[in-house]
Amino acid sequence: MLKAMLGEAWYAMGANRLRTALTMLGMVIGVGSVVLMMAIGQGAQYAVAQTISSMGSNLYILISGSTSSGGLRSGGGGGPSLNVADGEAIAELDGVSHVAPVHQGRQQLVHGANNWSSTVVGTTPAYLDARAWTMASGYAFGDSDVRSATRVALIGQTTADNLFAAEDPVGKTIRIQQSPFLVIGVLAKKGQNLDGRDQDDTVIVPLSTAQRKVFGTPFPGSVRLLMVQASSAEAMPAVEADMIALLRQRHRLREGQDNDFYVRNLAAAADTAAETTRVMSVLLGAIASVSLLVGGIGIMNIMLVSVTERTREIGIRMAIGARQKDILAQFLLEALMISVAGCLIGLALGIAGALLTNAITDMAIVISGASVLVAFAVAAGIGIFFGFYPARRAAALDPIEALRHQ
Amino acid sequence: MSQPLIRVAALGKSYRTAAAPFPALRGVDLSIDAGEFVAIMGHSGSGKSTFMNLLGCLDTASSGDYFLAGRKVADLDQEQLAALRNQTIGFVFQGFNLLQRMSLEDNVALPLVYAGRGLAREQRRQSARQELARVGLASYASSLPSRISGGQQQRVAIARALVNSPQLLLADEPTGNLDSHTSEEIMKLFSQLNGEGITIVLVTHEPDIAAWARRQVCFLDGLIVSDVATPPRALA
Numbered sequence: 215m216l217k218a219m220l221g222e223a224w225y226a227m228g229a230n231r232l233r234t235a236l237t238m239l240g241m242v243i244g245v246g247s248v249v250l251m252m253a254i255g256q257g258a259q260y261a262v263a264q265t266i267s268s269m270g271s272n273l274y275i276l277i278s279g280s281t282s283s284g285g286l287r288s289g290g291g292g293g294p295s296l297n298v299a300d301g302e303a304i305a306e307l308d309g310v311s312h313v314a315p316v317h318q319g320r321q322q323l324v325h326g327a328n329n330w331s332s333t334v335v336g337t338t339p340a341y342l343d344a345r346a347w348t349m350a351s352g353y354a355f356g357d358s359d360v361r362s363a364t365r366v367a368l369i370g371q372t373t374a375d376n377l378f379a380a381e382d383p384v385g386k387t388i389r390i391q392q393s394p395f396l397v398i399g400v401l402a403k404k405g406q407n408l409d410g411r412d413q414d415d416t417v418i419v420p421l422s423t424a425q426r427k428v429f430g431t432p433f434p435g436s437v438r439l440l441m442v443q444a445s446s447a448e449a450m451p452a453v454e455a456d457m458i459a460l461l462r463q464r465h466r467l468r469e470g471q472d473n474d475f476y477v478r479n480l481a482a483a484a485d486t487a488a489e490t491t492r493v494m495s496v497l498l499g500a501i502a503s504v505s506l507l508v509g510g511i512g513i514m515n516i517m518l519v520s521v522t523e524r525t526r527e528i529g530i531r532m533a534i535g536a537r538q539k540d541i542l543a544q545f546l547l548e549a550l551m552i553s554v555a556g557c558l559i560g561l562a563l564g565i566a567g568a569l570l571t572n573a574i575t576d577m578a579i580v581i582s583g584a585s586v587l588v589a590f591a592v593a594a595g596i597g598i599f600f601g602f603y604p605a606r607r608a609a610a611l612d613p614i615e616a617l618r619h620q
Numbered sequence: 621m622s623q624p625l626i627r628v629a630a631l632g633k634s635y636r637t638a639a640a641p642f643p644a645l646r647g648v649d650l651s652i653d654a655g656e657f658v659a660i661m662g663h664s665g666s667g668k669s670t671f672m673n674l675l676g677c678l679d680t681a682s683s684g685d686y687f688l689a690g691r692k693v694a695d696l697d698q699e700q701l702a703a704l705r706n707q708t709i710g711f712v713f714q715g716f717n718l719l720q721r722m723s724l725e726d727n728v729a730l731p732l733v734y735a736g737r738g739l740a741r742e743q744r745r746q747s748a749r750q751e752l753a754r755v756g757l758a759s760y761a762s763s764l765p766s767r768i769s770g771g772q773q774q775r776v777a778i779a780r781a782l783v784n785s786p787q788l789l790l791a792d793e794p795t796g797n798l799d800s801h802t803s804e805e806i807m808k809l810f811s812q813l814n815g816e817g818i819t820i821v822l823v824t825h826e827p828d829i830a831a832w833a834r835r836q837v838c839f840l841d842g843l844i845v846s847d848v849a850t851p852p853r854a855l856a
């Protein structure tokens with residue numbers, strides 16, 4: 215029975231090919247754009263998620279203000295307000311897993327005849343732990359290198375590519391501010407950060423070495439930045455409060471006095487970025503859904519025309535014993551076939567479009583089984599929803615009225 | 621004991637019109653036994669088609685009763701009526717009413733699709749070809765209706781009406797669109813079918829055609845005015 219009806223529906227669709235094709239086109243465009251937009255939206259979400267996980271999780275950045283005493287700015291000579299001892303104190307707090315003092319700046323790097331400008335980061339091994347940054351080759355420096363200010367460097371992938379091309383950087387020497395540094399490791403690739411900066415365009419050296427040989431700061435104990443990692447997302451609010459209280463106490467700030475440092479919550483920034491892309495992808499999907507809706511209405515329109523055109527046929531079928539549910543099923547099946555066929559073509563075109571977008575723009579795309587399933591379910595739903603009304607109209611016809619038609 | 625196949629009592633049908641309801645049938649009483657061959661005659665507008673549509677369960681009466689094979693038709697639901705149209709009744713129209721985009725065998729097989737016996741497509745076509753052979757059109761099984769003559773189309777329509785082996789064959793002016801020679805062939809076919817035991821009720825304007833039947837019922841203004849038996853006629 216079902217097979218016979220499928221055959222019939224196929225027959226009816228073939229009877230008016232151009233019209234069937236145009237109706238299907240509505241579905242094709244609708245499903246195609248939903249699939250494409252979902253691929254782009256999910257791709258953006260994926261890219262942001264990648265970036266966020268590359269930054270490290272549950273991070274705070276403490277940024278030095280200038281030192282002040284008794285409400286008076288101590289002037290340009292005061293130096294950064296945070297120091298290494300602050301970092302060590304914060305590391306003792308509950309819920310803090312890593313603290314890394316950071317002194318960074320852009321510097322020119324030289325290796326042989328090659329020149330490259332990179333961000334030089336002076337820090338401690340905790341920095342790599344906090345950012346979950348592993349080595350692609352070689353090994354990282356340890357706390358003893360920081361204590362004795364050895365001239366060793368870890369370089370990022372971008373820096374390695376630009377200074378060394380095909381050469382293996384490990385064991386080679388680079389010069390920063392005339393000082394030679396031995397490259398002991400190459401960092402694993404991280405990609406862009408949330409601001410779009412290349413995280414792999416970097417050189418990491420021990421904090422003490424950076425301060426003495428690269429930046430030449432007159433305040434060796436002070437640092438511009440402290441990177442603090444909480445042990446979990448749940449611990450973050452408590453860590454933030456404790457950290458601020460501790461620093462205010464250590465900096466002897468009185469009630470009512472402003473903090474002499476800034477706290478930047480990277481996790482919150484990451485959440486914002488993730489939320490933004492999520493909203494964007496929902497919007498894209500919503501806009502594409504409108505075309506799917508229009509496609510569905512197109513099906514309904516054609517099915518209504520088809521019912522009117524074929525009223526006499528319906529009458530004949532009823533006269534030879536078709537039940538109402540047979541007629542209902544026949545028209546419903548036709549609508550369903552148009553929408554499912556349109557969906558399949560739309561799916562293929564949508565995926566092709568997504569791959570093309572990826573090839574041309576380098577934009578990340580994600581085609582998930584879920585989005586394909588959703589597109590399919592929606593197409594079937596549309597076929598049934600928009601096919602039901604015309605089909606019910608056909609089924610409700612009175613046999614003799616239908617036979618008299620035309 | 622043996623009840624009539626068809627029994628109608630005080631059957632009435634009014635059509636809703638813009639002005640007053642129009643009574644097309646005004647209390648018809650009639651019994652037809654299984655195996656009869658009845659011709660219904662009467663002027664145009666006397667209510668013949670209205671009556672046939674009621675007998676065929678295509679339309680519902682406004683008043684009175686209709687019993688088909690002992691069942692009161694007014695009490696049946698849509699599904700049961702569809703089953704009657706499918707299994708018990710074969711209806712032949714003046715205008716053939718074949719589905720133009722289907723082959724003849726698929727047209728004839730269509731009632732089998734709705735019979736719900738779960739026959740495979742090839743089995744259905746097989747039965748359809750048997751029916752087509754019975755009406756002498758075996759070689760046209762895969763043609764389209766538009767490719768054959770009116771007389772042939774009417775024979776296909778008869779084959780379709782017969783495919784579910786109904787007890788009752790209803791035909792509303794089956795020869796109305798055909799020339800006299802073709803009409804004669806159709807009537808021969810009906811006689812033969814009646815000989816095989818199928819009850820036949822047909823509407824016609826022509827006495828020549830009515831003469832093939834064994835009983836002639838005449839309508840006038842929605843009432844039966846005469847009901848006479850006719851002598852059997854020798855097959856030419």
Ligand SMILES: Nc1ncnc2c1ncn2[C@@H]1O[C@H](COP(=O)(O)OP(=O)(O)OP(=O)(O)O)[C@@H](O)[C@H]1O
Nearest residue numbers: 635636637642644663664665666667668669670671
């Ligand atoms: N659908 C309808 N609506 C209103 N009036 C109708 C309808 N069908 C038939 N009639 C009227 O009912 C009366 C009987 O019609 P019917 O078709 O039964 O006549 P008939 O005997 O079959 O005539 P003919 O020999 O011309 O086919 C006619 O007067 C006709 O005008």
Ligand SMILES: [Mg+2]
Nearest residue numbers: 668669670792
């Ligand atoms: Mg008539």
